[in-house]
Amino acid sequence: MARLSQFAATFLLLASALLSSQGLFADYKQAKALYSKKNYPKAAEAFFQVYEKSPKKVEKRKAEWGLAQSLEKMNLAYSASKYYSVIVRRGRIPENPFFRSALEELGKINSRISLGQSHIVQLFKTEIRLADVPGPARGFYFYYKGVEAFGDKSLETADKHFEMVPSGSPYQLGALFHQGVIANLQGRHSRAIALFEKVLAGTRDRSEYRELQEMSLMNIARVNYEIKRFAEAISYYGQIPRDSENWLDAIWESSWAFFFIEKFNNTLGNIHTIHSPFFENRFYPEAYILQAITFLRMCRFDQVKESMKRFKDRYQPVFGDVRGMMNRYKGDPKGFFKFIYDYRSGSITSYRKAEEIVKKLSQVDAFKEAMDTIRFTDRELNALKSKGSSWKGGALLEDVTNFLESKKSTAILDAGQRVYKEGNGYYAQLLDLSNQTKLIVAEMQLGKLANLRALISIGDADKKAQFIGGLQQLNINQTLEFWPFEGEYWEDELGFYVYNMPSKCNVQKDSK
Amino acid sequence: MKALLPKCSKLVLDSGRSSLIALLAFAFIESGLTQAVEAAEDPGTPSAEAERFKDTEIRVIRPRYFNKSKRFELGAAMNAIMNESFIYTFMATGIATFHLNEEWAIEGTLSYGLNLDREDKRVLFDEFDIKTQIFRTQYQAELAIQYTPIYGKWQLPSGRLIYFDTYLTAGLGQTGIEWKYDDFCEAPSPTDPNAEALPTNAVKGYPTFMVGGGQRYFVNRTTSYRFEIKFHRFLFNEIDAECTPLKAEATGQQFATGTAHDVITILLGISRFF
Numbered sequence: 001m002a003r004l005s006q007f008a009a010t011f012l013l014l015a016s017a018l019l020s021s022q023g024l025f026a027d028y029k030q031a032k033a034l035y036s037k038k039n040y041p042k043a044a045e046a047f048f049q050v051y052e053k054s055p056k057k058v059e060k061r062k063a064e065w066g067l068a069q070s071l072e073k074m075n076l077a078y079s080a081s082k083y084y085s086v087i088v089r090r091g092r093i094p095e096n097p098f099f100r101s102a103l104e105e106l107g108k109i110n111s112r113i114s115l116g117q118s119h120i121v122q123l124f125k126t127e128i129r130l131a132d133v134p135g136p137a138r139g140f141y142f143y144y145k146g147v148e149a150f151g152d153k154s155l156e157t158a159d160k161h162f163e164m165v166p167s168g169s170p171y172q173l174g175a176l177f178h179q180g181v182i183a184n185l186q187g188r189h190s191r192a193i194a195l196f197e198k199v200l201a202g203t204r205d206r207s208e209y210r211e212l213q214e215m216s217l218m219n220i221a222r223v224n225y226e227i228k229r230f231a232e233a234i235s236y237y238g239q240i241p242r243d244s245e246n247w248l249d250a251i252w253e254s255s256w257a258f259f260f261i262e263k264f265n266n267t268l269g270n271i272h273t274i275h276s277p278f279f280e281n282r283f284y285p286e287a288y289i290l291q292a293i294t295f296l297r298m299c300r301f302d303q304v305k306e307s308m309k310r311f312k313d314r315y316q317p318v319f320g321d322v323r324g325m326m327n328r329y330k331g332d333p334k335g336f337f338k339f340i341y342d343y344r345s346g347s348i349t350s351y352r353k354a355e356e357i358v359k360k361l362s363q364v365d366a367f368k369e370a371m372d373t374i375r376f377t378d379r380e381l382n383a384l385k386s387k388g389s390s391w392k393g394g395a396l397l398e399d400v401t402n403f404l405e406s407k408k409s410t411a412i413l414d415a416g417q418r419v420y421k422e423g424n425g426y427y428a429q430l431l432d433l434s435n436q437t438k439l440i441v442a443e444m445q446l447g448k449l450a451n452l453r454a455l456i457s458i459g460d461a462d463k464k465a466q467f468i469g470g471l472q473q474l475n476i477n478q479t480l481e482f483w484p485f486e487g488e489y490w491e492d493e494l495g496f497y498v499y500n501m502p503s504k505c506n507v508q509k510d511s512k
Numbered sequence: 513m514k515a516l517l518p519k520c521s522k523l524v525l526d527s528g529r530s531s532l533i534a535l536l537a538f539a540f541i542e543s544g545l546t547q548a549v550e551a552a553e554d555p556g557t558p559s560a561e562a563e564r565f566k567d568t569e570i571r572v573i574r575p576r577y578f579n580k581s582k583r584f585e586l587g588a589a590m591n592a593i594m595n596e597s598f599i600y601t602f603m604a605t606g607i608a609t610f611h612l613n614e615e616w617a618i619e620g621t622l623s624y625g626l627n628l629d630r631e632d633k634r635v636l637f638d639e640f641d642i643k644t645q646i647f648r649t650q651y652q653a654e655l656a657i658q659y660t661p662i663y664g665k666w667q668l669p670s671g672r673l674i675y676f677d678t679y680l681t682a683g684l685g686q687t688g689i690e691w692k693y694d695d696f697c698e699a700p701s702p703t704d705p706n707a708e709a710l711p712t713n714a715v716k717g718y719p720t721f722m723v724g725g726g727q728r729y730f731v732n733r734t735t736s737y738r739f740e741i742k743f744h745r746f747l748f749n750e751i752d753a754e755c756t757p758l759k760a761e762a763t764g765q766q767f768a769t770g771t772a773h774d775v776i777t778i779l780l781g782i783s784r785f786f
Contacts, residue, residue, distance in 0.1 A: 480573055480574065482565055483571060485571060491667075496572040498573045
């Protein structure tokens with residue numbers, strides 16, 4: 001009797017195990033069927049069940065892939081990237097059949113919406129053999145390997161990785177751009193210019209690459225500036241469109257180029273633009289120093305003093321607020337990020353005098369990247385409220401939501417740290433400039449003008465080129481228009497100002 | 513509303529000169545001294561234009577937005593006579609201009625139009641039996657010289673800039689007047705065998721002198737809208753306005769051959785530069 005009952009119990013157990021296994025198998029099949037019927041929300045939920053509960057590894061892997069695919073079909077690319085990333089991080093092993101496909105999918109997602117550099121760098125910590133990287137994902141893979149090496153200052157390794165980015169890949173232009181930067185850092189200026197020119201050719205008339213195109217123009221200008229081809233540098237700065245965020249930087253940097261070819265009236269004209277009320281919250285403190293030394297070169301000593309005074313008047317109140325702000329957020333990167341975020345949304349209440357630095361910080365790449373991540377994650381979190389509402393039990397919703405929240409939090413933390421560091425840099429720059437103004441004033445008071453002018457002496461740069469306003473070289477076939485500046489700023493005139501102020505140096509020599 | 517202040521780089525208008533002819537003569541002489549600013553000039557070296565701004569500490573120097581020099585301008589416009597009391601005159605106008613440089617141009621205009629009687633004319637006749645003498649302008653053909661002393665810009669409240677120029681014009685031509693004698697002549701009495709028949713309605717041309725001024729508003733680098741007001745003086749033969757010219761001549765009455773009649777026109781149009 002006891003035997004019979006033992007047998008019955010064993011039978012029942014076996015039967016239940018069989019049933020349960022059939023049930024799981026049936027779940028995966030059901031998930032696949034739902035996916036085939038394009039019922040992606042239900043398919044995602046079913047795949048997640050299998051992914052979580054199935055004891056079978058093969059089935060689990062398939063469910064993981066199916067889950068990621070379903071989420072992507074639901075336009076939840078960030079959420080899908082979580083599961084693709086799990087697959088990729090596992091590496092190329094026999095029981096990970098979707099490795100190559102997942103890598104390819106991540107590359108596609110990242111070319112549409114940035115996954116964030118830290119996410120991708122983490123992804124490629126796993127050692128991957130070249131043969132294991134599928135063709136379409138090579139651009140994605142090598143580009144970020146290059147970026148990682150570049151960040152570590154391993155320029156040659158980075159260059160090799162960028163070189164491996166195949167032509168035609170959406171990452172190729174970015175790779176060429178980085179190679180240009182590397183070439184310049186290695187002192188190969190002609191190669192750097194050639195690479196940036198390639199980027200320019202590749203981005204022409206493609207609005208999605210506008211930022212890359214402008215940065216290439218800026219970099220060609222900077223390389224030319226570095227090798228003292230100032231006129232060429234100015235012509236590249238002059239190609240930055242007026243409506244670009246980089247335009248004022250181009251005006252500012254070209255002021256130095258004008259200074260070195262002794263076009264002081266153009267230098268002062270550009271600074272006049274920078275100091276216009278249109279840009280009163282833009283952070284260019286060095287403009288006062290350049291203005292002062294330009295006047296110094298023109299032996300206009302009263303105006304040197306005036307420039308120094310204006311620097312002091314403008315930036316002395318800023319110091320206190322910047323110092324207070326940096327002290328307040330020391331060790332609190334998330335708080336610092338939020339502070340800048342609040343500034344962007346127009347709700348800043350403290351450290352108002354530091355506004356131009358805060359504005360500048362809100363435009364650095366780290367902050368903009370984090371803002372993109374926040375925007376994309378928030379968009380998905382909102383979408384999940386409706387798309388994920390049908391998911392029973394809430395485990396999938398919780399898993400995806402946790403991932404998105406954590407991604408956002410990491411992005412904020414990382415950006416907060418990087419932006420704070422940048423802010424410290426600006427503060428140090430202000431201090432340094434303040435010391436420079438004191439030096440100039442002190443030297444002037446001591447009458448050591450010759451020493452001071454010698455310090456800022458200009459080399460044998462090509463001074464033949466003639467420039468009108470707007471960073472444009474004089475063209476003999478052009479008819480010009482002149483507008484006097486009479487204290488009223490017109491928006492269309494910004495960038496076109498040219499001073500009409502002779503140097504007093506010869507007069508002084510003559511009078512001696 | 514934001515103040516719309518023009519800025520003018522080439523203001524040579526002298527308010528002390530009341531005569532347009534004198535102004536044009538002055539402008540012509542002046543233009544011999546100040547040519548359009550050619551880029552060959554070094555902005556850092558003295559030139560006519562630099563001289564004009566020699567006391568300006570900060571100036572904008574840039575390629576001119578709209579160049580007219582050595583360009584043809586063809587346009588179409590609607591012209592209306594403003595000072596005829598009893599008729600409306602609207603004329604379709606064709607404009608052809610060649611710009612010698614930024615300041616000087618030669619312009620030909622041809623207008624042809626229709627005349628519509630005003631209500632006043634009908635009321636005068638119906639209620640008071642008064643017939644009115646009317647100069648019905650049928651066409652105007654003029655060749656003029658044009659001088660542009662002002663090139664400027666306006667900023668609209670939206671921030672958009674509109675460049676414009678202001679010109680003065682003077683020229684010679686011919687005005688065609690349509691004489692409709694039943695407008696103002698009494699029909700001859702059928703019972704009077706000596707009555708002279710009314711002259712046949714006809715269009716007669718008279719020499720015309722014209723002065724005026726206008727503005728072009730440049731909407732882009734090839735197109736502009738035009739607005740102008742012109743004063744035309746034509747010299748007509750008095751006998752052409754006579755209801756019984758044969759009888760009048762027979763009585764030895766003297767008729768002036770150059771009696772002036774003035775017409776003021778306003779023009780709105782669009783033109784394209786080639």
